[in-house]
Amino acid sequence: MDNIEDSRLQSRHPSLSTEIEENVIDYVYSVDDITTLLNCALTCRDWLPRSRIHLFSAIRLSTREDMYSFCDFLDTHLEFPMLIRSIIMAPNVFEKKPACLLETFPVQLLSRLPRLRGWALRNDLASDRERNISHHPIILRNLRRSSPVVDLDLESLKFASLTVFLRFITSFVQLRHLRCNAIRFDQKGGLKPYGIGGLNLTTLQVGGIPGGALCTLLDRTACTLESLGIASQQDVDGVSAMLSRMSNLRSLTWDIQHEMDWDRITEALSGTPTVPTFMSFRANIFNLDDLWCLKYYGGKELVFTFLEMKLQSFTINVCAKKVHPLSTTIRSMTMFAKFSDEGLYPQLIFTGATFLDELYRPKRIAISPNLQRVAATAQGLDGGILLWNISDGISVRSWHIVCPMVVDPAVVSPQVVFSPENERVLIVGVQGYAYVQDLKWQCRMASIRCAYSLFAAWSPHCIVFLTRTGTICTWDPATYRPIQDYDVFEPLGGVTAEQCRGALLFSPDNHWLAAHFNAQNGLATWILFRVVPDCGGGAKLINPHSLKELSSLAGSAKESPDFRFGEVAFDLESTRMAVLDRLVKVHIWDIAQATPIHALIVDMSTTLAGSQFNNQSLKWPVLPTKLAFSGDGRNLLFLHLKGDDSQKKVQLEVCCAKTGHLRNPLGMQGILGSGPPVRISCDSDAYQFSSCGRYLVASPETGGIIVWRTSDGSLVRRVA
Secondary structure, three states: OHHHHHHHHHHOOOOOOHHHHHHHHHHHHHOOOHHHHHHHHHHOOOOHHHHHHHHOOEEEEOOHHHHHHHHHHHHHOOOOOOOOOEEEEOOOOOOOOHHHHHHHHHHHHHHHOOOOOEEEEEOOOOOOOOOOEOOOHHHHHHHHHHOOOOEEEEEEEEEOOHHHHHHHHOOOOOOOEEEEEEEEEOOOOOOOOOOOOOOOOOEEEEEOOOHHHHHHHHHHHOOOOOEEEEOOOOOHHHHHHHHOOOOOOOEEEEEEOOHHHHHHHHHHHHOOOOOOOOOEEEEEEEEEOOHHHOHHHOOHHHHHHHHOOOOOEEEEEEEEOOOOOOOOOEEEEEEEEEOOOOOOOOEEEEEEEEEOOOOOOEEEEEEOOOOOEEEEEEOOOOOEEEEEEEEOOOEEEEEEEEOOOOOOOOOOOOEEEEOOOOOEEEEEEEOOEEEEEEOOOOEEEEEEEOOOEEEEEEOOOOEEEEEOOOEEEEEOOOOOOEEEEEEOOOOOOOOOHHHEEEEEEEOOOOOEEEEEEEEOOOOOEEEEEEEEEOOOOOEEEEEEEEHHHHHHHHOOOOOOOOOOOOEEEEOOOOOEEEEEOOOOEEEEEEOOOOOOEEEEEEEOOOOOOOOHHHOOOOOOOOOOOEEEEOOOOOEEEEEEEEOOOOOOEEEEEEEEOOOOOEOOOEEOOOOOOOOOOOOEOOOHHHEEEOOOOOEEEEOEOOOOEEEEEOOOOOEEEEEO
């Protein structure tokens, strides 16, 4: 009995369901693996019907003998004509007269294939001595009456003239999709309209045809065309002018071979009137000598033209021969822009990029108010924006690149500011523009045109900009419209963006705004504003107080304070404010009253004896320093660097915020561990305290970010 049971078990073979088997065969067909598809047809009887459907869906004929044999096969096997949906006519070396094969197709096969939808004519072996393809008028008339062809593919064909070519393609009255590549004409001359019908194409892909023929095709199908693909750069101006007439155009793809062609295309398209239905643009750029010859990763004029259009996608595929040794490590890249459901401004982001190495150098860092995200501008991407997601302010979970196309590498690295609700980020300092990006939908929400803006701060009531002319501008965060300008700083003529230094900071309760502005070797001060929300939206800045004048009136400072450091901090209760001056003294004000009171001066120079800050002749700008109140408001945190150029160490000084007594300094771990020392950038913008003073984020020169706890100086996380 046991032997009988074993034999029964061995005779049973596992089998798949019919749906799974058919899905496997469909996948083999989708990847165009004909050899495997033939093996599937010969494997078992159950797989044959599904495999036969795909094998007979497209037939390729290479000689006239093949065509005659195929016609005889169709006459004797009446079940197969219903399976054939596409015919490919491609003469091979055994066909002595390729033109005859390409011309006889309508007569021999049209009546035998009732479900035919696609027809392809390809003559890859054509030469200049090959005779022209010509169809008798009777054949064209029969095509016009009964042709079911919807897709037509023409490649490497030679016609007598443009007129003959147009008469041929207009004979297919149901034609909707046309692909033409490497089409030549034996004669050049004017177009003869006799015998040429209309075209109702929805898709047109062209390449390697004369510019006059392309413009003629576009002229005859402009009203119905929805998708246009161009693989040549001839007559760029003529094609661009046609776009305004394509009322139904939704997608445009353009293959580009050289930098000069890209410049011509972007210039022509920038001046083209907007197509109401235009939703997608794609550029495939090949064989570039240098990736960075593309301005703004793909043409500033074209980018800003499409910013005002409700595009669903904006894709640029780039492949460069070499990489600029100083600018970037990107070999190739794919970028696209997408919109939110509301159809707002797009955001350009990387979808795929090939890097020689991953080296990102954050320049200016911002921490979201809820301690969940860190954003920074990246030196390795010429000012691109990096975004890290932080879980509970402790562990860095993931990071991705956001919006690398909005920055001009020629200007100063822009500033990144989070919105109060943590869902938006403001990128300011990009040639007079400021961009509002939605972090949830990864789309651009607004472009703010604030001239010469360099610094910004964001509160629930207003967005404040500080320009390099010393003007403070307020904008409505709901409508992104200007509210009022305040000329509180003395304008400095002839000052570049790199020479300006400033800062804007709202108090935690958003009732105070501290503003700082100065230029190299110029006077500087802090001005404190009272922020009054407006019932109609926005806010006003009233009662400006100069901290330098308040210090002089108080008489608590023996020397006139020099506020060129530009560092300020508020406590969480918004009752005190601390400012660092150039003499390494921390001035603390009581801002609970209507007029700030100069309450305390903490002299840090004695603690920093022997360090870089004990040099009164040190020229501006000095090494980076940062200020912050601790979370409980009892201590004041002061950041500085110690050590020589070969080995720098971040040190956090802690002093009592009431008495000014210094506590033991905290060495920030993770910099000088057991491995080789890590160089820390001397740029003060590469460091940032969280608003509550619990965490410190910095960027080493090797890239990435480092997060510490300010309570004990312990390392939270490091991302290379």
